[in-house]
Amino acid sequence: MRIIVMKFGGSSLAEPEKIRVMAERALKARAGGFAVVMTVSAPADLTDDLVALSKLLTQAPEPREQDALLATGENISAALMAMAIQARGAKAGSLSGVQAGIRTGPRHGDAGIISVNPARILRELKKGKIVVAAGFQGVNKAGDIATLGRGGSDLTAVALARALKAEICELYTDVKGVYTANPAVVPQAKMMRQVSYDAVMELARCGTEVRQLRAIAYAKEHRIPLRLRSSFENGEGTLVGDFRCRGAKPEVTCFSIRKSGDSAWLHLIGANLKAPGIKSGIRATAAAAGHRLRKEIFAPDKITLVTGFRDGAPLLKALHKAFIR
Ligand code: ASP
Numbered sequence: 001m002r003i004i005v006m007k008f009g010g011s012s013l014a015e016p017e018k019i020r021v022m023a024e025r026a027l028k029a030r031a032g033g034f035a036v037v038m039t040v041s042a043p044a045d046l047t048d049d050l051v052a053l054s055k056l057l058t059q060a061p062e063p064r065e066q067d068a069l070l071a072t073g074e075n076i077s078a079a080l081m082a083m084a085i086q087a088r089g090a091k092a093g094s095l096s097g098v099q100a101g102i103r104t105g106p107r108h109g110d111a112g113i114i115s116v117n118p119a120r121i122l123r124e125l126k127k128g129k130i131v132v133a134a135g136f137q138g139v140n141k142a143g144d145i146a147t148l149g150r151g152g153s154d155l156t157a158v159a160l161a162r163a164l165k166a167e168i169c170e171l172y173t174d175v176k177g178v179y180t181a182n183p184a185v186v187p188q189a190k191m192m193r194q195v196s197y198d199a200v201m202e203l204a205r206c207g208t209e210v211r212q213l214r215a216i217a218y219a220k221e222h223r224i225p226l227r228l229r230s231s232f233e234n235g236e237g238t239l240v241g242d243f244r245c246r247g248a249k250p251e252v253t254c255f256s257i258r259k260s261g262d263s264a265w266l267h268l269i270g271a272n273l274k275a276p277g278i279k280s281g282i283r284a285t286a287a288a289a290g291h292r293l294r295k296e297i298f299a300p301d302k303i304t305l306v307t308g309f310r311d312g313a314p315l316l317k318a319l320h321k322a323f324i325r
């Protein structure tokens with residue numbers, strides 16, 4: 001059985017019409033010969049709304065009850081998705097985290113995944129069903145529902161992909177893939193066809209990538225091939241894998257930018273970045289564009305530059321032009 005795990009974020013499930021479109025995606029993957037396991041997040045802002053709702057009753061909800069509440073968002077998506085697929089005439093079944101065999105550690109609100117027993121999912125797949133697993137949740141040793149930290153459906157997806165020995169784990173959102181820089185700041189930024197786990201983790205750390213850092217680290221540890229792609233467009237997206245740069249050649253892969261107070265923090269992510277040519281290239285580019293660097297930190301896989309708030313975007317553009325071909 002060739003298994004694919006397809007994970008859809010909340011913005012892809014915000015309305016019934018979107019749920020229908022994602023159901024079509026799953027059906028298409030199945031028509032392409034895959035046994036399909038979907039992982040779904042709660043619709044749009046539902047998780048935030050549930051947090052706000054609990055706060056109307058108590059400022060300090062018991063973590064066990066908070067998890068019982070928050071996990072319902074993903075259950076809603078899973079049941080609705082299964083219905084949408086069934087309405088298209090195909091077999092489908094939703095599973096909560098418990099039903100999907102996901103066992104967690106004890107920490108409510110930010111539990112880790114300890115093990116996944118894929119037996120039930122495999123049974124459903126053999127019956128010809130598309131399985132829709134609720135993301136973000138599992139069951140702990142005490143038999144209680146525990147959630148996996150914000151954005152935790154990504155972790156569900158990669159953990160299922162590992163347990164099911166899936167051929168690929170696809171994470172769908174409203175962006176087309178991973179770019180060499182934020183296209184809103186650098187219009188020339190290019191979508192990368194492939195990128196390393198390390199680079200995506202770095203982007204997640206800097207806040208550029210919205211994928212859960214822990215999920216990418218898990219994928220890296222277990223070498224799960226990931227594809228980050230768009231829910232609404234038909235591109236190939238970005239493949240994330242063990243694409244380390246093997247030689248000694250310096251290489252800038254991508255950039256992130258974050259503004260904080262009166263400063264802009266730029267990160268250049270890549271390999272062999274301590275090479276002297278890189279340092280002088282950065283300084284020359286900054287000087288030519290008239291930007292003063294307040295701070296430079298060089299590591300082999302990441303360079304951090306701090307400049308004035310207003311200098312951030314133009315400096316990023318200049319560096320992108322100089323370093324990305
Ligand atoms: N619904 C949860 C959250 O908003 C989990 C997820 O989206 O992956 O954090």
Ligand code: MG
Pocket residue numbers: 010041042044047151
């Ligand atoms: Mg969500």
